[in-house]
Amino acid sequence: MGYVRINLKADARKRAASIITTSVFLALFIGIGAVSLILERPTVSETENRELETFPKFSLESYLNGSFTAQLDKYFTDTVPFRDTLNEYAAVLENAKGIPSPQFYGVEIVNHDPEEIIDSLDTEYAEITTETSVPDGQERIAVPAEISSASISEGSAMPVETSPSVTFSSSEASGTETSQSGAGSADEEFVGDITDFLNNGIIVNGVDMYGEKAGIMLFGGNDTQGERYANIISSYKRELGDSVNVYNMVVPTSVEFYLPKKYSKYSNSEKREIEFIYSKLTDGVIPVDAYSVLEAHKDEYIYFRTDHHWSDLGAYYAYTAFCNAIGQTPPALSEYTVKTKDEPFVGSLYGYTNDITLKNNPDTFTYYMTKSDFKGETYNYRTLTLSEANPIFHQYASGSNMYGMFLGGDGYHVKITTSAGTGRKIVMFKESYGNAFAPYLIDSFDEIYVIDIRYFGKNAVQYIKDVGATDVLFINNVFAANTSKLIDGIERLLTSPTGTVVYTAPPVTTSVPVETDQQGLPVGQVSQSQQQQTVQGQQVQPVQQTQQVQQTQSPQQTQPSASTTQAVQTTQTTKTAQPQQTQQTTGAPAVTAPPTTTAPPAATTPPAPTAAVPQTVTSPAGKISG
């Protein structure tokens, strides 16, 4: 009897325990499910710098081919409420899986002499070119191909696959949005270019810079591309003749000075590559040795730990090397206004690796502002019409976009008029490394024209002649100088009448913008007319460029509907009657308004292309995913 009673008691206890377990977990499943329906879902990820997946449109076709359900699934996981916070927890958990140790992101195991793999790199480089269709009305220069899904699975892979790499579509063309986008769209740009560079992956945590843990992108470049780069720059000099000095500066990156020796086999030598490029320059192109001066100052804070760019201090030292080449004496560092952002800076390398080590070792963002007077202006990079004043130092830039501080980002064609009084005018061709460099030129040239190689709508030689430049500078980091797409860009600027801008839209007669602005006029048209007024009001503007506006009207007005809507929204939110005011108000949006409003998701979900132009795109996807 006693035995039975004990059993009964035990059963009752077990039953109670089961009821509790059941209630707790059913409440969790149902509760979390219900709450996740009620809470607002995020649309962008700040830390990953990308637009999140969107809710799919239902159609019988999309249902039957499975894309509806697949997208629904992606949407649900991607837009989980508090996802950025949860992702941070996930990074902490991933870190707790073992003893913190060097992390290799997309690094392939190398067991032999680095020289040997150069050949295989070349083959791979060729193989991973992919065809990407471009929606009409949008010009595309850089479209990172998708990272293979396999690599995404393990969380350590770089989440570049959905990064909206190309942001300059309709909104940029409308001209009213330039300054407004500010740092917001600028950073999308540099997210784009990092993946375009042929790299060997990223090492985090095995590397120290300035006494703290850092991430470093490994150099995977090679001579084949380097030689092409040198040849094309030499042909600029041939075209321009003796009256224009052509300088070429190839900038080393952090991997060259901070990679521990034991990892050197994972990265090719930048020094050797830069020397190789310089040795191939002909026709009197003047090489600028930034390497030596950067190396001499490598104990100073000249690169970022969490970002693939150099710091403003690094750019300063490169500037001193450039002054050497142009026969000037640079102002001492003490002659600049030094400012440091209060906010810590966690840059692109964190965006790619999501490695908590980087988040825990943020950068200090210091910049040097010239005390000289200058006037900065932004031109529409396609039409070359003036669109905004540009403060050059966009001091509101924040978050992972902080490097957008300089010039406001990559895609802007900037003109700076200075009080240097040297009688020299310079046209500078650059990728993002040049952004930090350009402001230093204020003390050396009367007029500075900053051109991003990837975004310029005119023939470069013609332009250099038009503005009457005395000097031309090509400044690129060594990854870029080894990247075929960027070299293609330099070549196209030389040979094509429309530079690197590719018009893909056939003229469509039906007017697309149906939404109207405050005055009841179609927004697109208003911004056009505003643009022209500005042009007439500006005397610095060469006459010829007004014609350019006329010629290029149509591509701007024939945007695909999706991105037009984006542009319309942008314009509506800012109501740009006076550009100057926009300037003021847009300091904050970089923090408060997420980049959605400014960056059309051009690259991620192209709105059904009607006239798609296949474009060959090279991406290091294979390398990154490893």
Add this chain to the structure above:
Amino acid sequence: MVFSDLLFIYMFLPLCLVLYYIFPNTTYRNGILIIFSLVFYSFGEPIWVLLLIGSALVDYLNGLFIDKYKRRRSRIAVLGVVMSLIINLGVLVLFKYSGFIMENINALTGLSLPVRHFTLPIGISFYTFQTISYTVDVYCGRARVQRNFLNFLLYVSLFFQLVAGPIVRYTTVASEISRRRFSVFDMSKGIERFIFGLGKKVIIANSMGSIADKLLTFENAPVSTAAAWAGILMFSFQIYYDFSGYSDMAIGLGLMFGFHFDENFNYPYVSKSASEFWRRWHISLGTFFRDYVYIPMGGNRRHQVLNIAVVWFLTGFWHGASWNYIFWGLFWGFLVAIEKLFLRKVLDKIPSIFGHLYLLAAAVAGWLLFYFEDLGRLKQCFWGMFGKNGIPLSDDITLSLLNGSCFIIIAAAVFSCPIYRIVGEKTDALAARSAAAYTAAKIGENIILIGILAVSSILLVKQSYNPFLYFRY
């Protein structure tokens, strides 16, 4: 959709549970389960829902046919089995093996017949076997015929085991299809099982898998000895935790809805011989081949070696249309055969540690065959394991990967032994002895479960892509 998916855990499952338990009546509940199962299936490729329903319909009719002629004691009844086999295996061969077969015919004869690779309908390898088990069992008198099509469709489409097993035989669930009792014991056990399975998959298997893939995806460089061994060992953990985790989740889900499935895994890595391993690994597949191929062919009594060869060829081939799977199957068949011949007696006499070591070595060698569909890379990895690639034995990346996940690797090794089961039994025993101790143990268990659920969910936010290995078999 897969079980380790936030959409499933926090949307599909709660909705299904609520709707299911709103209805008191089994017929409605079955209806809910069918609807949810078809929706679940359609998350992959909606078009194949039709194939699934068609397949169910065919074998439902075959069952009726067999039953009708059996009652008349007519030999025609066997035609129902033949039809079932032809149709099911035909579909399987068409979708899964036709490309492989054509390629090999082309390679052998020098012809260039057109090779078409179909996308494999999800779960087809599992549900075709399930419906075959039904018709054969009806014919042999082990199962009674199912006259209600919806009940039969429920059996075939039940989302718990539809896409990646276990291969649930009709006889296992026949009575529960029409009569199930709710039990809070089952419910809580089911939840526990589900969450443990989720943790196995998301926390352990995915971590192991990411290391294995990084180490074994050598393309431009030969693989170092450390990388080859670590990669294969991590894959051995991955495939066990992945697949047994899925089975745990399936069994747990079954319990939540009142179904009792058989176990599919029983700590295979603690085995001392190949035959024991296969009594503990993917049990539903092993017993399927035993009962529907090996024994009908004559089992131990007639041409046993041939029977073993056929069964293990099929076991390997079932896993994929590629030679490496066939070699993998035959490799196990070879071990099982020599164990039957003499090795068993030797193993029984020597200390059991040698049996364990022998089995682990065999398992790792097996996974090496299993992992590489490309035989060239298989060879490269094999030489790498024995330091024959002419490179340093170790490399930075391997060491840092192993270091960076060392706690999880230790956990994976520990939990592949029956720790959890022993702890569970001890806890249950406490219930009879001390209320306080039992309460404490249960509270501890629930906290661990919540922890696993929380950690898995957070990791899932980050891992947007985590298919199960067995999803495509």
